[in-house]
Amino acid sequence: MLDCRKLDPLVTPYVDGELAPEDREGVDAHLNTCPPCRARVAAESSASHLVQTNRPELRATHASDVLRARCERVARTTTPAMAGAPAPRATSTRRYARTGPLALAAMLVLFVGGAFVYEATERSDHIMAAELAADHVKCFAMNAVLRTHEDALAVERSLADRFGWRVKLPDQPERMGLELVGERPCLYGEGKIAHLMYRHNGQPVSVFMLPGTTRRSGVVDVMGHQATIWSGADRTFVLIAREPPEAVAKMASFVQASLR
Secondary structure (H helix, E strand, O other): OOOOOHHHHHHHHHHOOOOOHHHHHHHHHHOOHHHHHHHHHHHHHHHHHHHHHHHHHHHHHHOOHHHHHHHHHHHHOOOOOOOOOOOOHHOOOOOOOOOHHHHHHHHHHHHHHOOHHHHHHHHHHHHHHHHHHHHHHHHHHHHHOOOOOOOOOHHHHHHHHOOOOOOOOOHHHHHHHHEEEEEEEEEEOOOOEEEEEEEEEOOOEEEEEEEEOOOEEEEEEOOEEEEEEEEEEEEEEEEEEOHHHHHHHHHHHHHOOOOO
């Protein structure tokens, strides 16, 4: 029976359908009894699907050739042993060469941005929005399994502790059909950003706060989602939703009036 540590290098080949039947059976057995790992697989599956289905759009706006070359070198040279993962079976070495979270990270780096392309995300609102849209999908996929739910006071305390950001969340969000799901930190560029998770009439909505940066206000359509961007108090905010533009604009105005 696989444990969580042994499952780690198998997640990406599992998502990509590259596992041998006996290995896939072992992963299935573990996922049936482990909600955290099941959430991780669901998140990687969702992010992978999002990237693959939007590959042409993401290729149209990407990192510089120098950064892409760096990412390709990392993906090519990092092996399971280097990543601290248990060695796979000798018969499947080639298939496992891009194992674990690193493989998904490298793919997102090449098509979306990610931690290695900070300078690219600094230049391009499109790349930034694509990366955040992938995080939006991934985090809600995890929440669909873990079903976490936090109240406004708990989220406000978490934001103060993590980011020194003393914020008052929007009052009576139900007036806009919004329900607070919770907050989680996400990795972006050179550090962590805040991710506020809502549902609007049941549909996922994310509000990201990027500390220490400002951008021009604007709206970006990316990967089937709309990203509304604004800044204030040396912070950038991005609301991500997959709804009609007028609905997204109303939500953004409502949230913007409260968040500083």
